[in-house]
Amino acid sequence: QQLVLYSRTRTLALIKPDVVHLAEEIEDVILRSGFTILQRRKLQLSPEQCSDFYAEHYGKLSFPSLTVFMSSGPIIALALARENAIAHWKALIGPAQRARASEPEGLRAKYGTSDLRNALHGSESMTAAQKEIKFMFPDSLCEPVPMAEAAGDYLSKHVNPTLIIGLTELCKQKPLDPCIWLSHWLMRNNPNQPKIEDAAIVQEAE
Template sequence: MEGAYRDKYAFVGEWYDNQASLVRRYNLFYYPCDDTIEMYDLKNRKTFLKRVKVTGVTLENFYIGSTLNILGRLVKITSFACEDTRAKLLKDMEVTFVLIKPIEANIAGKIITHLYQNGLRITKMKKSRLTADDVNYLFRYDVHDPTFPFLFEQLTDALVYGLELVGNNAVSNCAKLIGDRDPLKAEPNTIRALYGKDPVRNCVHCAPDPEAAVKDIEYFFPPPPFHSVRLNLTATLSNCTLCIVKPHALREGKLGDIMEQIDEAGFNITALNMFMVENINANEFYEVYKGIVQEFKVS
């Protein structure tokens, strides 16, 4: 029991301290026996957070590029801190990138559900309008393919969904789920066989290898200061309403079903973005419900 209590996974994480305008780096230790976390300040060489259980944080939240809400601080996991952790988790926590091409929202919802039901979790998602430069970058491996000019024409200035997916051998498993580029040649029940029309209008695109996946994710979900100048959100903010999909629905894989229901109700999803909400933002957003809604509680 003593050995199990001390068994841990080690990661390197970064937190941006707004008050000091500094990026602070930590070793994060996750103890699977009781879902507790410990943080060690790398610069000051001392314990920053003693071993404690953080609500909502489990092992599945720890993968390279993830952001964790640890007691009000948004800490980004940047790397493994030891080879033992890397060896145990790298394949199980592999990331890949998927682009859902211009398509009806209900079909996009079905694709998302298909991915989830086959062990791939959506950890980042955004709807954006592609420029010519975006198409050239995201499809850089296809520029010599005879279909590329038609693909370029289809996607330039088009609305698409970009997704970061996490799962066991995510890159290869995702490619199998998507199927051959030509829907007529794709295996039955693959995404392209179910919803694609031809090698250009084949619904989805995925990263060909782990290195490309990381680059595509960094491109589609750029960190500051690039997030304000590349692949912006598509909200019209005109004659519209707001729908928030709560964390439990995302964890339970219900996002696809929700998108289908929105489409079937006659609404058009003009913009979509997945993000982490800090406590101060949640308090501000829900303040109007305080004292009115019985179950009001910001956690």
């Protein structure tokens, strides 16, 4: 059951400066491949930000060229989700180098023109995905995305019991505006709301 609940994971995709003009086409391929686009952001990174993002490549001969290229124009960051998202996205785009020779059907082979200008980025691991999504979407919460079965179980266990009580009470009360009445009732009877206990008020010293 635990595997079913959390087999739907996130990964980060970047549409690089060389193919931003083809973003709509690429995003259509992403959606048709079974991914959900959770977040989308178009931005332009500074060379310093690119250096931070690709810090693990620091010291490689390609590092200066990589940071210059990635800061040369806008990019599109996508937080993607599906079961085994990281592996599926890596398989869809193909390898970062020599893509046309090794995996000619991959998106990098189709849209990229060189090992540097290879069109797309994909997270290498779960740890990298969480870090990279947080980098591109600072306000995001990198938690597992529940599958439909998990969402159904959660609703049955945590939402439906309270909702049924509220709807029953609604039928008894017959208010003029049922929607507003029910929303207020649910707010007052939310079992997950914080419980505030009475406490002595201490005046802050000036």
